[in-house]
Each structure stands twice: as C-alpha cells, then as structure tokens.
Amino acid sequence: MNYRSIIAALGVVLIIIGSSMILPLLWSLYYGDYDWSAFLLSSIVTMITGLIAYKATGMKGEFRTKEAFAVVSLSWIIASAFGAAPYLLTGTFASFADAFFETMSGFTTTGASVLTDIEILPHGILFWRSLTHWLGGMGIIVLFVAVLSSLGVCGLQMFRAESPGPVAEKIKPRISATAKILWYTYVGLTIAETLILWLLGMPLFDALCHTFGTLATGGFSTKNASIGYYTSPMIHWVIIVFMFLSGANFTLHYLALKGRDIKTFWRNGEFRLYTTITLLFISILAGVLIISTNQSFETSLRQAAFQVISIMTTTGYATADFELWPYLGKVLLLMLMFVGGCSGSTGGSIKVGRILILLKQARIELQRALHPRAILNAKVNNKPISSEMVMNVQQFFFIYIAITGASVVIMSALGLDLISAFTSVAATIGNIGPGLGKVGPTQNYSFIPDVGKYYLSFLMLLGRLELYTVLVLFVPSFWKK
Amino acid sequence: MRVIIIGAGKIGFNIARILVEQGHDIVVIEKDDARARVLQENLDIQVVVGNGAGTKVLVEAGIGEANLLVAVTEVDEINMIACILAKSYGVEKTVARVRNYEYVQDDNSGKSAFAGIDLIINPELVTAREIAKRIDVPEALDVVYFGDGNIQLLELKIMSEAVVAEKHLKDLNIPYPFIIVAIVRAGEMLIPHGDDKLMANDIIFILAKTKDMMKIERLLGTERKKAERVMILGGGFTGYHLAKILEERRYSVKIIEKEYKRCMDLSNALNNTLVLHGDAADIDLLKSEGAGDADVFVCLTDDDKLNLLVSLIVKHLGAKKTIAQVRRSDYISLMESVGIDVGISPRTLTANAILRFINRGNNVVSVTLLSDDKAEMMEFIVSQQSKIANKKLKDINFPNGAIIGTIYRNNKMLIPKGEECLKPGDVVTVFALPKSSSRIIDYFVV
CATH class of the missing domain: 3.30.70.1450 (Regulator of K+ conductance, C-terminal domain)
Incomplete structure (x- = not known):
C-alpha cells in the first residue's frame, strides 16, 4: 500500500473542497450575512490542511487499483468531514453527526436533510448545501482527474472507481481529457437550466441552487416545500426535463451535441429502457391520480411526471406530498427507488444499465431452458456482454439487496417502523433523499439517533461509489502487502 | 497528435507506451478481448476491440481526427489494408509492418500495393541490419x-x-x-x-x-579483434538479408538451411556465401564446417529453443560470439545468463525502427529501447521553449533514474559537467529507466 501517494491525493481533494468554499463566502458577503467569517475560516483550514498533506508527501511510486479504491473512498469521507465545518461554525447544527450527515447527503447527491426549517438559514449555508451536490454530482475525483492532467494510468484507476455504472467509457483517449469533457458538458447544462429558471421568474440565487440540485440529481432546495413552493407549471416542467437529462448518460449528451444528432440517444439501449420505464410509470401514476383526485388532467400528469422522474433519477425534489396518495402510487415510487439513472449520469441507485443487463440475461436463461444446446449471449447496443460483466452485475444486485435487507433490520432496531426503516435505507443507499412514513417528502431525518445518522451516511457513500469501491476496503487482504 | 495503433502485441504495446508518455493521444485497436483489457489497465489510452482493417472499427477509433496510423498486427494484409484505408480518410502518415518479403520487393515497375504507405517496416530486414551492426562491433x-x-x-x-x-x-x-x-x-x-x-x-x-x-x-580491456568468419543458422528472410549485407562487407559467410529448395534459392541469390544444406542440430555438420572457429555464430530459426540449444553447442565448440534471435523477448535476459552473448528480439527492434520514423522532425529525435526494454535512450533537440534550455545542469532537478549522456553542439560532442548550459539547437542524449522516462520528456518537449 502506497500511503504517501494516498495522503497526497487526499490533500489535493481538500484543496479543491477548500477553494470551493470561497463561493458561498462570496454570496454571504453579497447578502451581508453574519456568517461569512465561518466560510473564510473553514476554507483556509481546509486548504492549508490539504496543502500540508500534499507538500509533505507527494505523489510518488506505484499507484494501482488498490490505492485508487482507497483514495476514492477516503476522499469522500474527508470531504464530508471538512465540508461539515461551515455548518458547525455558523451554528446551523450543534452536533457533528448532524453536520456530517447533511454534508455527506450533499456530496453523495442524496438530498436527505436533518433540517426542519430551511427558509430561516443564511444564504451562504443554503448555497454551500447546493454546491456540495453539484461537486459530488459529476464527482470530486473526476474533477481532480480533469484538473491534474498528468496523472495517467492512476487517474484512470480512480476515475473508474468513482464513475457510476457497470462500464466507464472513455470519450477521448486520455482520461483527463474525458474528465474535462464530462465537466464541460455538466457546466454547460448547469448554465442552461439556471438561465431558463431565471427567465421564468425565479430569483438568480434560487435558480442556481435548484439547478445544482437538479443537475446533480441531489434534491436540496432553498424552500421548505421544495419545488412545490413554486406555482408556475413551467418551472415544474423545466425541472422535469432537466432531471430527466441528468439521469441520462453525460457521454451521450456530449456525443449528441458534438455530432448534432439527436438520434444518438435512441441508439443507446440503456437510454431506450430508461425512457420506456419513465413513460410507463408516468402513465400509470397519472391514471391513478386522475381517478383518485379531482385535479385537472395537466396537474395530474405534471405531478406524476415530476414525482416519477424525481424518484427514478434519485433527485428527490417534490411538488406534491405523495404520502397522501393512494397505496398504488406510493408503491410505484418505492419500486422506482431501486431503478435509478443511467450509467455515466449523476443519478444513483442500481442504474438502468444494470437492470438492462439483468433483463437480457433473464431472457437468455429462459431461452436456455427451452433450447439446452443453444449458444446464447446477451447483447447491449449490439455488442455482446462478457460473462464476467453479467456476473459482476448479478453480484452487485445481490449485494445491494442484501445490504438493504440488513440495514432495514438495523434501522428498526433503532426504533423506526417498517415503512420508515425500509424507505430510509432505500432512499439513502439509492441517493434519493425522501422516503415514506416518518422520512416522507414533508418530513426529515432529524429524529434518527446519531448512530443511525452515521450509519445512513455510510449507506449514502456505499450507494454513491457503487458498493465495490467502498466494500473492498473491508477485505482484510486489501491492507496487507 | 492522435495516433491509432492496430495490433496490441509487444510492438504495439511499446509504441503506445512511449507515445503516450510523449503526450500524444493514443487509440489502440486489438481483436483479442483479454489483451485489450491488459492495455486498458496499464496505459492511459483508448482501446477499441475489433479488426483494424474494417471501416466501422476505424471510425470508432476516430480515424477522421488521426494524424498517424501504425499497423503492426501479425497479419500483413490487415496492416496493408488498414494503411490504405487510413489514407482515404486523410491520415497524414501511415506505417505498416509487412513480413512477407514478396510484398516489399520492388520490381521497378512503380506499381505497388503500397502507394499510400509512408513506412513499410519489414522486421526481418530490420533485424538483419541490427545484427550486422553488432557483428561489426563484435x-x-x-x-x-x-x-x-x-x-x-x-x-x-x-x-x-x-x-x-x-x-x-x-x-x-x-x-x-x-x-x-x-x-x-x-x-x-x-x-x-x-x-x-x-x-x-x-x-x-x-x-x-x-x-x-x-x-x-x-x-x-573490452576490445576484440574484428570478426571475419560468420556462420548463420536458418536461411529465412532474416538469414538471407544478413548474409547479403555481410558478404558486401567482405566477411566470410556460411549459412545453414535445412530445406533443400530454399538452399537452391539462397545459392542463386547470394554470390560469395557458402550455402550448406543440413539440419541445425547436426553436430557433425557444425564441427566439420568449423562452427567452433567462427568469430560470430548467428541463430535465426523460428524456434527459440533450437536457437538456444545450437548457440550453447557452438559456444561449447569454441565459437567466440553467439547471437540468437528470440521471439519471446522475456527470455532474453535468461538466455544471456546461460552463455548466449546476445539475444535479439525482432519485435523490440521493429518498435525502435517505427519510433524513429514517428519522431522524425520532432523535438524527440529518437527513442531506443535497450536491454529488453529495461531502459531507454532518448535523443532530443533542445528548443528555445524547452524547460531545460539555458539553464545550468546542476540547477536542474533531473529525476532519479535518468542521466544526460552527451551533448552534440556544432558538430562537436561534449560530455556535460554540472556547470554546462544547454543551448537551443543542442542535440542531447538521455539515458533513462522506464519509470522516469515520461518525466524526462517534459523537460524537453514543449
């Protein structure tokens, strides 16, 4: 294990986090809030710690998969630990557990909050909450790799350990160029949504915060009622569209833009399934709402579309209190919690790409039962999937479900009822945010004991880094020579 | 520069590794899944799985933006087709490895399948030339x-x-x-x-x-008398080229080949070389033809084991120097440790030749792999913008595992001391271990 390089890399991550704290500082100064000094202090401390760690060690020697796993997992933990500083220094939270939970929820783009009243918070804190989403959405390490172009193969290892989905594609031969393009695409979409929301009448500050929450599929809002605060249907539709785009593969956005060919999306099997699932669930849910409520058709459709896409892409914004919906509606949303976005998106959970491979393989197994001597292999985008990939996905699915099951037991041991325990686990490991019952869209996670908050933070990390990257750290031989 | 390399064998791998260190964007096309994964894990490059002579695969590899295509698969025809296709996509330079000598022969008619290919590299010819160099300095x-x-x-x-x-x-x-x-x-x-x-x-x-x-x-105390008598085992293309070069340089050459028909061809094509028909492992033949008196004995059969065995036998008989061709270059250091003087890997030599061509006209004059790829010798031209230009050598924090060998300035060679300054236009040779070679390039290439 090359500890020197690991510490050096973590140092760079801290420098990135520390410098990003300057942005909320600027908003704080702009609004003349009392808390600007808290950001200045956190920023300086974080940056100096990072600099010392980097200067004292330096990236040297061998850097392989092992080191990459360690750097990626640890960097999310220390980013959350240092990112919690502004909350503590401004007095937003009294306990470290709360501050850590909120930051981890931000970086992992979960959007689960322990705050009861958001609207009384100063602008700096609101902005920092949303900014953690935005940084974590495309990935801290992806940013790191984009900034430091000389990393070479070790950049590639870290990129793979962080990027979501079963396969990490390279758009450009060099990993740093790929990382840059992903960030440019991300920034481009961010600017687009912010402008549109602003033109539709949302104040610039709120437009930016909500854009961060949408693009990263996060879910932190600046309003207690989330997007429901805004009554304009247009704002809802715009956010629906951008949530949907953020749940799709960013590589596809880039390729479609570059080739000026919208069909790029449709040629991708994962995107087709993503769209199909979305439309299917929207139509069922809209039907349920039309029958059970006396809302207008447009309102029902909009609410169905918003909630389905919000949960499926693991954003977690809400325009309706789905706690009050009929059972069928709630169960549909619960199922969507286990789908998630596409590979290479900012969405969490199991991912459509894996569901696609599982479905294809299921069909193959059925065919094999009928034709025992047939040679069959599953294909995605007309390319055969290796059996290792299939195994990997099946194991992922199993571990995901197994951890969810075990975690429900732990949460109920902490006193949560079945629905709350189950959905709190599903909503954190899937990086969604709101669940049902006591953790529903109008509730929050503050009542959970500290142990539970740390545990759920761990689940968020597991979910964001897609299990393996974090879990290998618990294999004893990982740390041996 | 965007470079597409077809074939991820030993040659393709080494070229990819060195070019990526020099800062180029590399895409490798490889048909074997497992090999593709090895490359993906070890180098910061893009790997496309497929046949490099297919347009679909080439487009996937971004042929439209490529400046250079290097086709080094085992199959000549794939390499040739790929290069010709690449030209039609507007790739500036193409390099093909072509082993079959019949494709390369020039009948002066001006008609050739290679109209578009900038460098045709024939590993046998390259190997023969390199062996000849080593015979000149025995x-x-x-x-x-x-x-x-x-x-x-x-x-x-x-x-x-x-x-x-x-x-x-x-x-x-x-x-x-x-x-x-x-x-x-x-x-x-x-x-x-x-x-x-x-x-x-x-x-x-x-x-x-x-x-x-x-x-x-x-x-x-390392000098030795100039070699005179050379014996070659194996009359393949390499053996033929080598005999041809050596007889022009007035060596006394004997060549042993086991196929009668091939012997006839060789005998027709060579003028002053004695062509012997016989089996390689026939000790009596080796003895009676004076293998023990040979100054240099070169084993060029396609069989690594046979080359090793015969080299050991003739060394035992008294041959002064043995050179053996080794296909699996990982074995070279092992073979050299049991008594063979020089192991030659045609693949490493081919990679070197291609790299020299690619780097022509660049700040990097040449990169040569030494000692079974365990070290590199690089040659750079210092430019005004180089990080290293106009600085005293002792003030440059040169990485461990690398050393500046010589400076070539105004047709004079200098061995630099710490006080020496590198000036624009200097040609500098640098010896480097692979771990530091990428950092060395940063000092010279802008």
Whole structure:
C-alpha cells in the first residue's frame, strides 16, 4: 500500500473542497450575512490542511487499483468531514453527526436533510448545501482527474472507481481529457437550466441552487416545500426535463451535441429502457391520480411526471406530498427507488444499465431452458456482454439487496417502523433523499439517533461509489502487502 | 497528435507506451478481448476491440481526427489494408509492418500495393541490419548510433581479467571524452556516480565519439579483434538479408538451411556465401564446417529453443560470439545468463525502427529501447521553449533514474559537467529507466 501517494491525493481533494468554499463566502458577503467569517475560516483550514498533506508527501511510486479504491473512498469521507465545518461554525447544527450527515447527503447527491426549517438559514449555508451536490454530482475525483492532467494510468484507476455504472467509457483517449469533457458538458447544462429558471421568474440565487440540485440529481432546495413552493407549471416542467437529462448518460449528451444528432440517444439501449420505464410509470401514476383526485388532467400528469422522474433519477425534489396518495402510487415510487439513472449520469441507485443487463440475461436463461444446446449471449447496443460483466452485475444486485435487507433490520432496531426503516435505507443507499412514513417528502431525518445518522451516511457513500469501491476496503487482504 | 495503433502485441504495446508518455493521444485497436483489457489497465489510452482493417472499427477509433496510423498486427494484409484505408480518410502518415518479403520487393515497375504507405517496416530486414551492426562491433552486446553516427553507445561486458575491474569510475585514466551511463550488475540496472566501482562481469552502457571508441575500449580491456568468419543458422528472410549485407562487407559467410529448395534459392541469390544444406542440430555438420572457429555464430530459426540449444553447442565448440534471435523477448535476459552473448528480439527492434520514423522532425529525435526494454535512450533537440534550455545542469532537478549522456553542439560532442548550459539547437542524449522516462520528456518537449 502506497500511503504517501494516498495522503497526497487526499490533500489535493481538500484543496479543491477548500477553494470551493470561497463561493458561498462570496454570496454571504453579497447578502451581508453574519456568517461569512465561518466560510473564510473553514476554507483556509481546509486548504492549508490539504496543502500540508500534499507538500509533505507527494505523489510518488506505484499507484494501482488498490490505492485508487482507497483514495476514492477516503476522499469522500474527508470531504464530508471538512465540508461539515461551515455548518458547525455558523451554528446551523450543534452536533457533528448532524453536520456530517447533511454534508455527506450533499456530496453523495442524496438530498436527505436533518433540517426542519430551511427558509430561516443564511444564504451562504443554503448555497454551500447546493454546491456540495453539484461537486459530488459529476464527482470530486473526476474533477481532480480533469484538473491534474498528468496523472495517467492512476487517474484512470480512480476515475473508474468513482464513475457510476457497470462500464466507464472513455470519450477521448486520455482520461483527463474525458474528465474535462464530462465537466464541460455538466457546466454547460448547469448554465442552461439556471438561465431558463431565471427567465421564468425565479430569483438568480434560487435558480442556481435548484439547478445544482437538479443537475446533480441531489434534491436540496432553498424552500421548505421544495419545488412545490413554486406555482408556475413551467418551472415544474423545466425541472422535469432537466432531471430527466441528468439521469441520462453525460457521454451521450456530449456525443449528441458534438455530432448534432439527436438520434444518438435512441441508439443507446440503456437510454431506450430508461425512457420506456419513465413513460410507463408516468402513465400509470397519472391514471391513478386522475381517478383518485379531482385535479385537472395537466396537474395530474405534471405531478406524476415530476414525482416519477424525481424518484427514478434519485433527485428527490417534490411538488406534491405523495404520502397522501393512494397505496398504488406510493408503491410505484418505492419500486422506482431501486431503478435509478443511467450509467455515466449523476443519478444513483442500481442504474438502468444494470437492470438492462439483468433483463437480457433473464431472457437468455429462459431461452436456455427451452433450447439446452443453444449458444446464447446477451447483447447491449449490439455488442455482446462478457460473462464476467453479467456476473459482476448479478453480484452487485445481490449485494445491494442484501445490504438493504440488513440495514432495514438495523434501522428498526433503532426504533423506526417498517415503512420508515425500509424507505430510509432505500432512499439513502439509492441517493434519493425522501422516503415514506416518518422520512416522507414533508418530513426529515432529524429524529434518527446519531448512530443511525452515521450509519445512513455510510449507506449514502456505499450507494454513491457503487458498493465495490467502498466494500473492498473491508477485505482484510486489501491492507496487507 | 492522435495516433491509432492496430495490433496490441509487444510492438504495439511499446509504441503506445512511449507515445503516450510523449503526450500524444493514443487509440489502440486489438481483436483479442483479454489483451485489450491488459492495455486498458496499464496505459492511459483508448482501446477499441475489433479488426483494424474494417471501416466501422476505424471510425470508432476516430480515424477522421488521426494524424498517424501504425499497423503492426501479425497479419500483413490487415496492416496493408488498414494503411490504405487510413489514407482515404486523410491520415497524414501511415506505417505498416509487412513480413512477407514478396510484398516489399520492388520490381521497378512503380506499381505497388503500397502507394499510400509512408513506412513499410519489414522486421526481418530490420533485424538483419541490427545484427550486422553488432557483428561489426563484435565485443558489444548492443550498438546504437546518435548524432548522425558520430556518437556511439555500446553495451559492453567487463572481463574478469580487465585492468579496470575493481576500479572507481573517477579513477579511470582514459584521455578521451566518454561517459558510462549505466551498469547492469546481477540483473539490476544502476546509474553510476564517480564513487561507484566497476566490477568484473558488469555490463556497462558507454557513450563516446565513434572514432574514439576503439581506443577507449582498448583501455577498458573490452576490445576484440574484428570478426571475419560468420556462420548463420536458418536461411529465412532474416538469414538471407544478413548474409547479403555481410558478404558486401567482405566477411566470410556460411549459412545453414535445412530445406533443400530454399538452399537452391539462397545459392542463386547470394554470390560469395557458402550455402550448406543440413539440419541445425547436426553436430557433425557444425564441427566439420568449423562452427567452433567462427568469430560470430548467428541463430535465426523460428524456434527459440533450437536457437538456444545450437548457440550453447557452438559456444561449447569454441565459437567466440553467439547471437540468437528470440521471439519471446522475456527470455532474453535468461538466455544471456546461460552463455548466449546476445539475444535479439525482432519485435523490440521493429518498435525502435517505427519510433524513429514517428519522431522524425520532432523535438524527440529518437527513442531506443535497450536491454529488453529495461531502459531507454532518448535523443532530443533542445528548443528555445524547452524547460531545460539555458539553464545550468546542476540547477536542474533531473529525476532519479535518468542521466544526460552527451551533448552534440556544432558538430562537436561534449560530455556535460554540472556547470554546462544547454543551448537551443543542442542535440542531447538521455539515458533513462522506464519509470522516469515520461518525466524526462517534459523537460524537453514543449
């Protein structure tokens, strides 16, 4: 294990986090809030710690998969630990557990909050909450790799350990160029949504915060009622569209833009399934709402579309209190919690790409039962999937479900009822945010004991880094020579 | 520059590794899934799985933006088709490895399948030329030239009876400029300082002016009489090319080939070479034809094991130097340790030749892999913008595992000291271990 390089890399991550704290500082100064000094202090401390760690060690020697796993997992933990500083220094939270939970929820783009009243918070804190989403959405390490172009193969290892989905594609031969393009695409979409929301009448500050929450599929809002605060249907539709785009593969956005060919999306099997699932669930849910409520058709459709896409892409914004919906509606949303976005998106959970491979393989197994001597292999985008990939996905699915099951037991041991325990686990490991019952869209996670908050933070990390990257750290031989 | 490499064998891998270090964008096309994964894991490049002679695969690899295509698969025809296709996509330079000599032969009609290919590299021809160089300097395990041939790098073995053995480098009393850039001792390669000692059986890499080298060798005790009698085993393309080169240089050459028909062809094509028909492992034939008296015995069959065996036999019979072709270059160091003087890997040589072509006209003049890829010798032109230009060498924080060998300035060779300044236009040779080679490039390439 090359500890020197690991510490050096973590140092760079801290420098990135520390410098990003300057942005909320600027908003704080702009609004003349009392808390600007808290950001200045956190920023300086974080940056100096990072600099010392980097200067004292330096990236040297061998850097392989092992080191990459360690750097990626640890960097999310220390980013959350240092990112919690502004909350503590401004007095937003009294306990470290709360501050850590909120930051981890931000970086992992979960959007689960322990705050009861958001609207009384100063602008700096609101902005920092949303900014953690935005940084974590495309990935801290992806940013790191984009900034430091000389990393070479070790950049590639870290990129793979962080990027979501079963396969990490390279758009450009060099990993740093790929990382840059992903960030440019991300920034481009961010600017687009912010402008549109602003033109539709949302104040610039709120437009930016909500854009961060949408693009990263996060879910932190600046309003207690989330997007429901805004009554304009247009704002809802715009956010629906951008949530949907953020749940799709960013590589596809880039390729479609570059080739000026919208069909790029449709040629991708994962995107087709993503769209199909979305439309299917929207139509069922809209039907349920039309029958059970006396809302207008447009309102029902909009609410169905918003909630389905919000949960499926693991954003977690809400325009309706789905706690009050009929059972069928709630169960549909619960199922969507286990789908998630596409590979290479900012969405969490199991991912459509894996569901696609599982479905294809299921069909193959059925065919094999009928034709025992047939040679069959599953294909995605007309390319055969290796059996290792299939195994990997099946194991992922199993571990995901197994951890969810075990975690429900732990949460109920902490006193949560079945629905709350189950959905709190599903909503954190899937990086969604709101669940049902006591953790529903109008509730929050503050009542959970500290142990539970740390545990759920761990689940968020597991979910964001897609299990393996974090879990290998618990294999004893990982740390041996 | 965007470079597409087709075929991820040993040649493709080494070219990809060196070019990515130089800052180029590399896409490799490889048909084998498992091999593709090995590359993906080890190099920061894009790998496309498929046949490189197919347009669909080439487009996937981004042929439209590529500046250079290097086709080095095992199959000549794929390499040729890929290059011709690449030209039609507007790729500026193409390189193909073509092994079959019939494709390469020029009948002066001006008609050739290669109209569009910029460099056709024939591994057999390259190998023959490299072996000929080593026969010209029989005591050297490897020979590389720099600065238009004025500077020579030799890989030499220090004999146990040599006077310089057990001496400190700084105490060597040699009145000509030279520098020992590396010592290989017990399989470990180290970059020596003045305080290091030369030991018997060390292998050294030494740089000096080509015209001084003989005199330096005399003082080092590594010189040897010029070779006269050369025997070649295996009359394939490499054997034929080698015999042809050697007979022009007035060596006495004998070539042994087991196929009668091939012997007839060789006998027709060669003028002063004695062509012998016989089996390689026939000790009586080797004895009666005087293999033991040969100054150099070269084994060029396609079978690594046979090359090893015959080399050992003739060494035992008394041949002064044995050179064996080795397809699996991982075995070279092992073979050299059991008594074969020089193991030659056609693949490493091919990679070197291609790299020289690619780097032409660039800040990087040449990159040569040494000692079974365990070290590299690089040649750079210092430009005004180079990080290293106009600075004293002692002020440059040069990475460990690398050393500046010579400076070639105004047709004069200098061995630099710490006070020396690198000036724009200087041609500098740098010896580097693979771990530092990428950082070295940063110092020179802008």
